[in-house]
Amino acid sequence: MTIAEQRGVASVTVRAVAEEAGVSLGVVHYCFESKEELLAAMGESLVQQLSESMRQAFGEVKHAPDLRGLAGLQELLHIGLSQMLPTIVGTPDRQLLTYEITAQALRHRASAGEHSADIAGQQYRKMDNEAIEFLSACAEIAEVRWKTPVEEIARLGLALVDGVVLRWLVDRDREGMIAAFDETVRVIAAKAVELP
Amino acid sequence: MTIAEQRGVASVTVRAVAEEAGVSLGVVHYCFESKEELLAAMGESLVQQLSESMRQAFGEVKHAPDLRGLAGLQELLHIGLSQMLPTIVGTPDRQLLTYEITAQALRHRASAGEHSADIAGQQYRKMDNEAIEFLSACAEIAEVRWKTPVEEIARLGLALVDGVVLRWLVDRDREGMIAAFDETVRVIAAKAVELP
DNA sequence: AATGAACTTGGACGCTCGTCCAAGCAAGAG
DNA sequence: CTCTTGCTTGGACGAGCGTCCAAGTTCATT
Numbered sequence: 001m002t003i004a005e006q007r008g009v010a011s012v013t014v015r016a017v018a019e020e021a022g023v024s025l026g027v028v029h030y031c032f033e034s035k036e037e038l039l040a041a042m043g044e045s046l047v048q049q050l051s052e053s054m055r056q057a058f059g060e061v062k063h064a065p066d067l068r069g070l071a072g073l074q075e076l077l078h079i080g081l082s083q084m085l086p087t088i089v090g091t092p093d094r095q096l097l098t099y100e101i102t103a104q105a106l107r108h109r110a111s112a113g114e115h116s117a118d119i120a121g122q123q124y125r126k127m128d129n130e131a132i133e134f135l136s137a138c139a140e141i142a143e144v145r146w147k148t149p150v151e152e153i154a155r156l157g158l159a160l161v162d163g164v165v166l167r168w169l170v171d172r173d174r175e176g177m178i179a180a181f182d183e184t185v186r187v188i189a190a191k192a193v194e195l196p
Numbered sequence: 197m198t199i200a201e202q203r204g205v206a207s208v209t210v211r212a213v214a215e216e217a218g219v220s221l222g223v224v225h226y227c228f229e230s231k232e233e234l235l236a237a238m239g240e241s242l243v244q245q246l247s248e249s250m251r252q253a254f255g256e257v258k259h260a261p262d263l264r265g266l267a268g269l270q271e272l273l274h275i276g277l278s279q280m281l282p283t284i285v286g287t288p289d290r291q292l293l294t295y296e297i298t299a300q301a302l303r304h305r306a307s308a309g310e311h312s313a314d315i316a317g318q319q320y321r322k323m324d325n326e327a328i329e330f331l332s333a334c335a336e337i338a339e340v341r342w343k344t345p346v347e348e349i350a351r352l353g354l355a356l357v358d359g360v361v362l363r364w365l366v367d368r369d370r371e372g373m374i375a376a377f378d379e380t381v382r383v384i385a386a387k388a389v390e391l392p
Numbered sequence: 393a394a395t396g397a398a399c400t401t402g403g404a405c406g407c408t409c410g411t412c413c414a415a416g417c418a419a420g421a422g
Numbered sequence: 423c424t425c426t427t428g429c430t431t432g433g434a435c436g437a438g439c440g441t442c443c444a445a446g447t448t449c450a451t452t
Contacts, residue, residue, distance in 0.1 A: 008303040010206060014410060024431050026413085035410060096302055103296050106365055107204040120366045155363065155372060156379055163359030167351065169302055170316045176351060183352055187383050210440060220401050222443085231440060 004042060005093040009100040012039065043101050043119035050098060051126040057083035058134035063141050069194050073142035077185045080134055081161075085181070088165055089174065096169055098123075124158070131158050135188075144192040153191050160184050200238060201289040205296040208235065239297050239315035246294060247322040253279035254330035259337050265390050269338035273381045276330055277357075281377070284361060285370065292365055294319075320354070327354055331384075340388040349387050356380050 003020055004012050014035055018028045032038040058080050067075055088095060105120035131154035139146055146153060161184065168177040199216055200208050210231055214224045228234040254276045263271055284291060301316035327350035335342055342349060357380065364373040 008300075010303075013408080015408080025411095026432080027430060029411070030429070096299060099295065100299050100303075102362070102366065103292060103299060104204075106292055107206075107296075124363065124366050152372075152375065156376055159359030159363050159376060160356050161359070162362060163355030163357070166298070166358060166362075167320065167355050170298065170320050176348075179348065180352055180355060190386075209438080211438080221441095222402080223400060225441070226399070 001042060001045065005091075005097050009039075009097065009104055012042070014038070039104075040119065043105065044122070046094075046098065046101055047119065047123045047126055050123070051130055053087055054084070054127060054130040054134075057087065058130060058137075061134070061137055061141060067141055068143050070142070070144060070189060070192065073138055073144050073192055074185055074189045076138040076142055077188055078182070080138070081181045081185060084161075085178070088168070088177075092169060092172075095165055099166060099169075127158055128154055139192060142192075143195050145195055146192050148191055153188060157184060157188050160187070197238060197241065201287075201293050205235075205293065205300055208238070210234070235300075236315065239301065240318070242290075242294065242297055243315065243319045243322055246319070247326055249283055250280070250323060250326040250330075253283065254326060254333075257330070257333055257337060263337055264339050266338070266340060266385060266388060269334055269340050269388055270381055270385045272334040272338055273384055274378070276334070277377045277381060280357075281374070284364070284373075288365060288368075291361055295362060295365075323354055324350055335388060338388075339391050341391055342388050344387055349384060353380060353384050356383070 003016050014028050015025060017038065018025050021028075028038070032041065060083050061076050061080055066072065102120050102123065105118070105123075109118065109120070128151070132150050135146070135150050135154055135157075139150075160180075164177055164180040164184070167180075168174070199212050210224050211221060213234065214221050217224070224234070228237065256279050257272050257276055262268065298316050298319060301314070301319075305314065305316070324347070328346050331342070331346050331350055331353070335346075356376075360373055360376040360380070363376075364370070
């Protein structure tokens with residue numbers, strides 16, 4: 001796992017894993033029947049980690065009396081997204097690894113040998129769920145209603161965050177990413193109306 | 197190049213390239229001093245192709261008397277983005293390759309041996325320029341003014357498209373992508389005001 | 393025709409990879 | 423004590439990789 005983050009998914013070899021774990025070659029093949037299975041396990045672990053990290057960031061939204069209405073919604077969304085920032089900025093290698101895993105999963109989707117279980121699809125399904133839960137919680141606390149299905153809004157928001165983070169990985173413009181996140185908050189908040 | 201699209205950047209070996217080109221091993225090393233140089237050349241070619249494809253799609257916007265104002269701007273943006281759709285849907289493998297190249301460029305950025313010239317950065321710089329040019333042209337035709345620097349808007353729009361396309365590669369939900377593109381048009385159009 | 397530079401060939405080298413296996417080791421069950 | 427079972431070792435194997443090179447071919451210039 002550490003190897004994958006630091007040196008890329010292409011550098012994850014059976015030998016490297018064995019050395020990092022402090023065991024001999026054979027043990028790796030005793031635990032994982034093949035390298036494919038090893039990568040699948042790593043992918044699932046990463047997805048789990050990612051999803052949990054999102055849940056933790058979004059878990060900070062709590063009921064409060066002064067967070068009602070569209071202004072309150074903006075505040076809530078801003079808190080949630082801001083909570084993700086330190087994690088992202090602090091682990092650029094892991095963010096990159098996420099994209100690598102996604103790309104690899106897409107590439108080997110056809111030739112997937114029973115294992116692997118469509119990591120890419122699983123990843124986005126989990127992130128969808130976290131985002132939907134977060135948006136629903138925000139709407140409830142702020143006492144507003146989404147004008148369009150919350151699933152669509154989650155899709156849009158995730159795509160935006162995805163693109164913004166990838167862009168940040170390239171140019172490392174922290175201010176630009178923060179500005180884009182703020183804009184994301186505005187875009188999403190514009191898709192709600194206050195309850196009558 | 198065909199190999200990279202069909203089987204992934206990891207499958208681009210000197211031998212595979214030689215076989216596809218119908219030449220022997222040594223020729224490849226006669227043309228490219230090392231594999232690194234070969235990959236850099238492929239990356240640059242891809243970036244060129246991508247940029248040209250964007251320019252072609254955006255080139256369709258032309259002056260017209262009924263495209264004035266914010267409504268006209270929306271129409272223009274919609275035309276430009278819609279023009280990209282057939283290319284994207286028709287070449288999913290190439291889209292995936294783009295993300296693979298970006299990831300690989302980011303991974304090998306530190307250990308880049310003089311060649312490679314920061315493919316990832318170059319890629320986004322070119323796309324930025326195309327997007328900025330497009331947005332500026334749209335604003336001029338529609339006789340509107342961007343409320344924020346056009347560079348920021350281009351960044352946001354590109355990030356959104358980037359995330360949406362990546363998402364489409366995963367779930368292949370064509371309708372979802374179209375809906376997201378429409379939403380992109382609305383988000384961007386909201387950042388302009390009609391000229392006094 | 394002779395020369396030299398540009399290009400091509402096919403194979404060899406050393407390396408790393410995933411996979412496999414015979415043998416060794418620890419420890420609970422009989 | 424003696425099996426048996428679960429786990430570990432270190433090495434071997436073949437395949438594929440990037441790189442390199444001596445020899446062969448082509449072809450415009452002299």
